[in-house]
Amino acid sequence: MYQALLTRRYLFSKVMPLLAAVAVLLCTAMVLIIWSVMGGFLNMLVSTGRTMTGDVVVQWPFVGFAHYEDLIARLEKDPLVAAAAPAIETLGTVSLPDGRNSHVLVRGVNGERYAQVTKYADILWWRPLEQAMEKDARGDDPRLGGLDNSDWGAMYDHGLSLMRPDPKTGELKPAAVPGIEVTGFNAREPEGYYTPRVVNRRTPEGKLELIDVFMPRDGSIVINLPTLDSKGRLVDTVSKIFPVANEFQSGVFEMDDKVVLVHLGALQDMLRMNKARRILEPGETAQEPIETDADGQRLVQDPARVTHVLVKGNGPMATAREAEVLKARVQSIYAGFAADHPGTVPDEYAIRILTWRDQNAMMIGAVEKETALVLFLFMMVSMVAVMLVLAIFWSMVAEKTKDIGVLRAIGAGKLGVAWLWVRYGLVIGVVGVVAGASIAYLVVHNINPIHDWMGRAMGIVIWDPRIYYFVRIPNQVETPKAITVMIVFVISCAVGAMVPAGRAANMSPVRALRFE
Amino acid sequence: MAQVAGQRVRSSVAGLAAGTPDAPAPGLQPLVRVADLHKTYRLGRVSVPVLHGVSLHVRQGEFVAVLGASGSGKSTLLHLIGGLDKPDREPRGVIDFDGRTLSEMSGRELDAYRSADVGFVFQFYHLLPELSVIDNVLIAAMVRYGRFGYMARARALRPEAEKLLASVGLDHRLRHRPAELSGGERQRVAIARALMNGPRLLLADEPTGNLDHETGGKILDMLLRIRQERKQTMVVVTHDQTTAAKADRVVRLLDGRIVAG
Numbered sequence: 001m002y003q004a005l006l007t008r009r010y011l012f013s014k015v016m017p018l019l020a021a022v023a024v025l026l027c028t029a030m031v032l033i034i035w036s037v038m039g040g041f042l043n044m045l046v047s048t049g050r051t052m053t054g055d056v057v058v059q060w061p062f063v064g065f066a067h068y069e070d071l072i073a074r075l076e077k078d079p080l081v082a083a084a085a086p087a088i089e090t091l092g093t094v095s096l097p098d099g100r101n102s103h104v105l106v107r108g109v110n111g112e113r114y115a116q117v118t119k120y121a122d123i124l125w126w127r128p129l130e131q132a133m134e135k136d137a138r139g140d141d142p143r144l145g146g147l148d149n150s151d152w153g154a155m156y157d158h159g160l161s162l163m164r165p166d167p168k169t170g171e172l173k174p175a176a177v178p179g180i181e182v183t184g185f186n187a188r189e190p191e192g193y194y195t196p197r198v199v200n201r202r203t204p205e206g207k208l209e210l211i212d213v214f215m216p217r218d219g220s221i222v223i224n225l226p227t228l229d230s231k232g233r234l235v236d237t238v239s240k241i242f243p244v245a246n247e248f249q250s251g252v253f254e255m256d257d258k259v260v261l262v263h264l265g266a267l268q269d270m271l272r273m274n275k276a277r278r279i280l281e282p283g284e285t286a287q288e289p290i291e292t293d294a295d296g297q298r299l300v301q302d303p304a305r306v307t308h309v310l311v312k313g314n315g316p317m318a319t320a321r322e323a324e325v326l327k328a329r330v331q332s333i334y335a336g337f338a339a340d341h342p343g344t345v346p347d348e349y350a351i352r353i354l355t356w357r358d359q360n361a362m363m364i365g366a367v368e369k370e371t372a373l374v375l376f377l378f379m380m381v382s383m384v385a386v387m388l389v390l391a392i393f394w395s396m397v398a399e400k401t402k403d404i405g406v407l408r409a410i411g412a413g414k415l416g417v418a419w420l421w422v423r424y425g426l427v428i429g430v431v432g433v434v435a436g437a438s439i440a441y442l443v444v445h446n447i448n449p450i451h452d453w454m455g456r457a458m459g460i461v462i463w464d465p466r467i468y469y470f471v472r473i474p475n476q477v478e479t480p481k482a483i484t485v486m487i488v489f490v491i492s493c494a495v496g497a498m499v500p501a502g503r504a505a506n507m508s509p510v511r512a513l514r515f516e
Numbered sequence: 517m518a519q520v521a522g523q524r525v526r527s528s529v530a531g532l533a534a535g536t537p538d539a540p541a542p543g544l545q546p547l548v549r550v551a552d553l554h555k556t557y558r559l560g561r562v563s564v565p566v567l568h569g570v571s572l573h574v575r576q577g578e579f580v581a582v583l584g585a586s587g588s589g590k591s592t593l594l595h596l597i598g599g600l601d602k603p604d605r606e607p608r609g610v611i612d613f614d615g616r617t618l619s620e621m622s623g624r625e626l627d628a629y630r631s632a633d634v635g636f637v638f639q640f641y642h643l644l645p646e647l648s649v650i651d652n653v654l655i656a657a658m659v660r661y662g663r664f665g666y667m668a669r670a671r672a673l674r675p676e677a678e679k680l681l682a683s684v685g686l687d688h689r690l691r692h693r694p695a696e697l698s699g700g701e702r703q704r705v706a707i708a709r710a711l712m713n714g715p716r717l718l719l720a721d722e723p724t725g726n727l728d729h730e731t732g733g734k735i736l737d738m739l740l741r742i743r744q745e746r747k748q749t750m751v752v753v754t755h756d757q758t759t760a761a762k763a764d765r766v767v768r769l770l771d772g773r774i775v776a777g
Contacts, residue, residue, distance in 0.1 A: 001658040001661075001663040002655050002659050004663075005651060005655065005658065006644070006647075010646060013646045405642070406642045406643075406644060407655075407659065408600070408630075409600060409630060409636045409638075409642070410630065410631060410636070410655065410656045411628065411629075411630040411632070411656075411659045411660055411713075412627065412631075412659045413623065413624060413627040416627075416659070508601070509600045509601070510595050510600050510601045
């Protein structure tokens with residue numbers, strides 16, 4: 001009882017315990033902020049990593065494999081699989097209207113089917129917007145109605161189908177949907193939305209001309225690709241002009257800056273992965289019917305190929321274990337598929353089947369290591385808190401020596417005196433930890449506005465999206481982490497108070513009373 | 517009065533000389549019995565003997581003054597009787613309180629002894645500066661009864677503390693902090709705290725030593741009144757002849773030994 005009374009009185013009548021509480025507050029807030037941001041970074045990485053790839057990917061890079069529709073049909077029959085979609089991935093360059101060239105990852109997809117296995121429908125940027133974004137208080141986002149003659153609804157549909165009508169003929173043509181950062185023609189405003197840039201280009205005559213750079217309206221890009229035959233040998237390079245139907249923002253800067261989605265059929269044509277006739281080599285056999293032409297050459301209809309089949313599982317598939325279960329099922333289905341197409345598709349041992357975690361393993365591993373490093377630092381900071389409380393309490397015990405003597409004189413036992421100080425440490429820990437967690441919550445929750453303000457007021461940009469990939473800083477405090485940090489720091493305070501408490505308990509009452 | 521005190525000292529010394537040191541009157545059981553008490557302090561490698569075979573009896577309801585110069589060992593004797601310190605193991609002296617030997621008590625029993633049976637009044641008051649006057653008195657009960665015991669008795673203990681403070685003339689100062697009180701008032705709070713648990717033995721270490729003559733006199737009168745009203749057994753350590761003169765019996769200490777005055 002007397003411990004509670006003295007703890008209350010000591011807490012609010014002395015500066016030192018408040019300093020100890022402030023030290024604990026700072027340590028708690030620091031660890032929580034860093035851990036939350038790092039943990040949020042990892043979570044964002046993991047979740048956005050799935051945004052454009054689905055849960056499991058079957059891939060045979062560059063060359064691709066045939067009969068993919070059969071594989072997709074087999075996959076979609078399985079109750080674990082929600083949907084599957086074909087895709088092609090290849091490296092290439094993109095030539096932009098201002099003459100710049102940039103290397104990109106070109107991904108050929110069927111828009112509607114791609115949207116069934118990924119969040120493609122959600123990441124198309126140019127679309128009708130009914131409500132302004134969180135930070136856009138003035139409603140300046142062009143999607144709210146700006147940009148003359150822009151039909152956002154049509155633009156969204158064009159993006160989804162990867163087809164855009166020719167401005168002159170109205171004929172629908174296969175189109176491209178680059179990441180929002182690919183062209184460099186979109187200026188990201190501090191409020192988070194994009195506005196098309198006005199760009200000048202010097203003509204051969206030396207004059208400056210204004211280029212219309214709002215790509216989804218009537219802009220085009222040229223995609224240049226190396227083509228390979230079915231054996232993986234380089235054939236030649238091809239170029240094709242693609243009208244831009246829309247742009248996407250996945251939230252992963254690396255994708256937004258380096259990925260261009262194009263119409264699957266058009267890409268198959270460019271890469272000669274489409275359905276086409278091929279002359280059989282002498283002695284070669286084929287599953288498909290063989291024809292003979294006028295010259296006596298044996299011809300076969302080569303089926304179309306894709307490099308990837310993207311698979312979306314039924315359920316959230318948020319954990320690595322769920323993804324592994326789906327991967328095992330896909331492997332099993334692929335084995336049956338390969339057995340039915342001998343010699344024309346990679347066998348089950350050669351094919352690469354990866355979960356979204358496998359695909360981002362390097363990145364996830366690196367961030368997990370960084371998170372582990374943060375936890376190590378957390379331990380070190382806890383030790384600092386222990387030492388701080390120890391030092392402050394040591395000094396306070398010295399200052400309160402006479403009080404200890406008095407308490408012993410009126411009958412307080414050693415354990416009672418020790419508990420007074422340990423309890424005091426716990427109270428300081430609780431006060432510091434609650435205040436620190438509150439501050440951490442406020443900071444983390446508002447970290448994006450704070451960061452934006454720092455950028456405007458001081459020119460400090462700590463979270464550069466070009467370095468950290470993400471355009472927004474993770475701003476969620478996870479409750480289990482917060483509770484862990486709080487408990488550890490309260491215990492640290494109690495541990496820090498134990499040594500001075502032991503000293504107080506073992507103090508000779510007579511010496512304590514005579515202490516000057 | 518000094519002459520009377522001197523006579524009393526001489527009577528104690530006579531008892532010592534007869535080999536029955538400070539013997540109680542026949543038929544009266546002593547509350548405190550101290551026999552052949554030795555105490556040596558160690559300061560690094562140096563041993564400083566403070567008490568050399570002190571023997572003493574304090575009867576129920578008796579007011580004993582321990583008189584001696586500074587450094588004579590009187591405060592040490594008080595601390596040993598109050599269970600705040602332990603005597604030397606060799607030679608093994610004895611302190612009995614109501615038939616119980618302090619050296620045989622466990623640490624917990626000694627805590628209970630200090631809490632329930634003994635009340636201390638110190639020269640420098642030793643109040644807890646962060647607590648109000650009422651809390652400084654109540655803390656003795658909090659220590660004695662523990663959290664639940666105190667909460668169960670809180671309704672009775674608080675009026676008891678207020679009554680005690682009223683009896684020492686501080687009922688208008690309940691919410692004040694020690695820093696807001698005069699020396700005499702602080703000592704009165706300390707006396708109230710010492711009496712809070714109804715101790716059978718009150719040990720006062722120079723209770724007037726830090727006060728001016730007039731205030732000291734008032735405190736002494738207060739102690740005498742308390743003794744009268746409660747039949748309180750008191751051992752008061754002092755070097756003040758006036759205080760000693762008001763005691764039932766005076767024991768003079770010189771260099772750690774009880775001697776003639």
